[in-house]
Amino acid sequence: MDAFRLLTRSTKFKSATPATESAARLPSAGKAANPQLFRTEEGEKLELAQSNKKRKRAPVANNEDGDDAPELDFFNSNKRSAPAATEKSTAKPDQQQASAQDDGSDDEEAMDEVQRRTILNSHKIKVTDLRDLDEIQSQPAPAKDSKKKKKKSKQEEAPTLSKKEMKRARRIYPQPLLSFKELRSKYKISSRLAANVAEQGFTVPTEVQLGTLPIMLGGSSIATENQAEPDLLVVAPTGSGKTLSFLIPAINKIVRHHHTKPDEHGISAVVVAPTKELASQIVNEGRKLVAGTGVKITLMKKGMRVVEQDEEGDANVLDEESEGSDESDQEEESKPKKAENKSPLTKSDILLVNSLSANQTKPLGKLPLVRSLVLDEADVLMDPLFRDQTLDIWRSCVHPDLRVSLWSATMGSNIEDLTRSTIKERLENLGQNSDKLYPLVRLVVGLKDSAVPNIDHRLVYAATEQGKLLGLRQLLRPTAAAANDIRLRPPFLIFTQTIPRAIALHSELKYDIPAEAGGSSRIAVLHSDLSDIQRSEIMRDFRKGEIWILVTTDVLARGLDLRGLNGVVNYDIPNSAAVYVHRVGRTGRAGREGGIAVTYYTKEDIPYVKSIANVIDASEKLRGTDGKKSIQKWLLESLPDLSKKDKQELKKHGVKARQVSKNLGKDENEKGSRAARISTKSGYERRMENRKRGAIAASRNRKAEGGAVGNESDGSWDGLDD
Known part of the structure; x- marks a missing residue:
């Protein structure tokens, strides 16, 4: 059977969808491609109204093709003279598209809280500030209606709040991302990075991308002063696009750093994954996004040196499991440490680390330039079996502006408490004031710890x-x-x-x-x-x-x-x-x-x-x-x-x-292994086979013993045989 034909018919769509629309449901084919699992009609209408509202503000004069006008970005035309606008309208289509990507949209009207809430709720996105209520209420809040002010006064008078009131006080509604075009126009990401995203066919963001990208790109109301990104906990279904959500902000931050400080190069972001297969997959996806940006992404391997030598003179390397045999391991152990130090320093911007190994890994050493730490499948990385390895990597990042994000489809409340305590402990070790923490935000898509509904x-x-x-x-x-x-x-x-x-x-x-x-x-x-x-x-x-x-x-x-x-x-x-x-x-x-x-x-x-x-x-x-x-x-x-x-x-x-437990006896283990044996043969068939094997073995033993007896001699003369 042809493997290509097998894979092309590997998915089945709804019967109501025409055959001609099947191609539009591919991940690289526009709006229908994205896993909008929880979208409602109300949210779609509001998103369409927002997009139409922005398009009406674009000048369409001297343009005969009205259909193509919304695709061009003329939001900044009021800052330029009229001849410049006419020159842009008469330019070639390729030049128009390039200029449309480079132009910003500073004068776009931001959605109010009601609109943001409607869109986020339609996608079943819940964003919660995990700080204490005292820290949240100390922040300046926008003016609200008189009814809401009365409710606030009642809450201030009450000594305690109920659980529902505490949840409402922590709920926040950031600006959603309605289109990947806004990454360039509103959030000013690198033009080359935006082009790479467009080349991959992404147009409409998924739920997790709709909620997390504005927060991590620093354009959200969640951020504190200076509009810096917060630390983030994300719980989203499997296959919903989490990898793209944390790669785009990390790459964009590195590109900006290269522009501001071109002489300062080194590892600026660390992504930790639980398995080698997942780490390799993230590297492959990341290389598609960093093409032409000057950012290099590398997978951690055995013996790789990522930082300069420490004070003791030993190079900081991560010892992972060897791919060779035991003999090669013995040969490497016999080599002096100086031979390991001769390995060249890895020149990379994003480092993919597989922290889950059979043996305890050595610490990475201090990574002074790392500003982004991503823990993919964080519930496994924070499991007690692998927690020490993950926290060693976390503590190796000593930059004061480090931002950490944890991603998984399942995440318990103990991960939230551990994350908060680790952030405070790290700041105290660095000698910083732990009271001035950046907000820790949790974003949940759909029902927490649930499987995708499709x-x-x-x-x-x-x-x-x-x-x-x-x-x-x-x-x-x-x-x-x-x-x-x-x-x-x-x-x-x-x-x-x-x-x-x-x-x-x-x-x-x-x-x-x-x-x-x-x-x-x-x-x-x-x-x-x-x-x-x-x-x-x-x-x-x-x-x-x-x-x-x-x-x-x-x-x-x-x-x-x-x-x-x-x-x-x-x-x-x-x-x-x-x-x-x-x-x-x-x-x-x-x-x-x-x-x-x-x-x-x-x-x-x-x-x-x-x-x-x-x-x-x-x-x-x-x-x-x-x-x-x-x-x-x-x-x-x-x-x-x-x-x-x-x-x-x-x-x-x-x-x-x-x-198979080590505490059980041999007979008990054998009995349990027989009960859990993977086979379709019945117990009677196995007994018959065992009897047959035993009879064959006994026959061979008798023949061997008979031959040995016939060959024995007491050393006396028996005469000649006739």
Whole structure:
């Protein structure tokens, strides 16, 4: 089968959409391309009114083509003489477009609070100031109506506020970004950066871009004096465009710094990602945006030196896992440290760091020029298992104007408290006054910690491990399934709980695809025990369509943008609801519909299903399935609740039936491994096979013993044989 043809039909859109409009839904094809998952008609009308209002203010004199006039930017024509305007109107189209990008729109009318609130609410965007109420109320507030002043006076008289009143006091409504053209006209980003964004086909921002870009570009009312950007916590669905949201401000800040201080070069931004695959993906996306801007983006590798030598004379490098064998590691350890110091200093502006490694990493050393720190998938980076590595990188950034942003689809309240305490601790270590903190802002898109609503979720009870494998084989052979069964076409991902289970499942499915369709080459397994070269080759073949089915662990559960992915199969139930959100988020990217998420569970998994069922139920409510739900009310009521202790144990170790504990005896581990074995063979068939093997081994032993007895001699003379 042709891989290109397979990937081109990998997504399914609504039946009401004509075939001629399918191309317009691609991510690089305009307004319909963006994942506006929560947009309402009221918000669209207001956005259209705002855009029309701006266009009416542009002079259209001496222009016969009225349709093309709104595409040109004449907002600054009142600052120029009339001949200059006529010369611009008679210029070539390419020159007009270039001048339209360079011209600003300083005289554009800003939206009032009611309009901003309407647009943000229509996209289900909530922006909250996480500072204390005393700090927020001390800031000068704009004049309001008399009724609101009366409410304020009542609140001042009351000693305490209710939870609702505290939430309302912290809610803020920044200026939204209605079009990517405003990045150049209103926020004055680099012209080359704006051109690179336009070349990628981005025109209308997604929800997370609509809310975060104005805040991070310094043109928001959230900022304190001097209109500086705040520290930011962002919770947005998977596949909603978070990478573009933090790359554009970071690149623009570096370009401005190069213009103001051309002699000062060095690492100005650090982006931390949990996996090497995600870090490589961010680098590839960043290189498209930095083309022609003079900004260089680099992926951190083993032995790379990013700062000058410290006072002790040792170069500061980040030791990641080696791609070679143990022999190469021993050779590197035998080399003196001076050989490492001879590595050249990395000349880069943006550094991508993969902080999650098996061994503890050495600190980066002091990075005095870093002004932007981005933590992608922050809930994993702030997990206790990897928190020390992340905080070491954070503390290495010693610039007083450092701004940090944390991004994820799932983020608990403990991350907010940890972020606030880390910011204060860092300022105290630098000798600065912690009372003068920049605001810490949280932006949430949609329901917090929820899956995107454009995915079809299926929760399937398989009873046993053999039932799960049989159900998975039905997905590989959809023609053999019944009419009402799940239909899932490759390519798709299969997630397991542990690396041994991923390897065993790959061995079991290796020959399920016919040879004429590619055979075993169409199925692969990827996990953290493989080398970086092997992982890169597998991901390259999977993106090219040469691999159709990829068995993996949670190493690929976060951040990866696999646009041609038709579905996700949770062969083993996720360790938490957050892991489920990230796993199923590999499909349904950029607002695409037709993605399927299948989750199998057995009788051992029943205590852990309710949290996942709640996520599915919330996603279906957002989607509006008109009563057709995969999670019925009786199922939610009958599933048991999990205690907090059990949730923590599940998050750390997974389902007990599939884990091998060091504390258990050998017989108990063998019994548990037999119960969780990935195979379709029954116990009777395995006993017969074991008996057959035992009989063959006993026969060989008897023959060996008989031969040994026949060859034995006591040394006496037996005479000659006749």
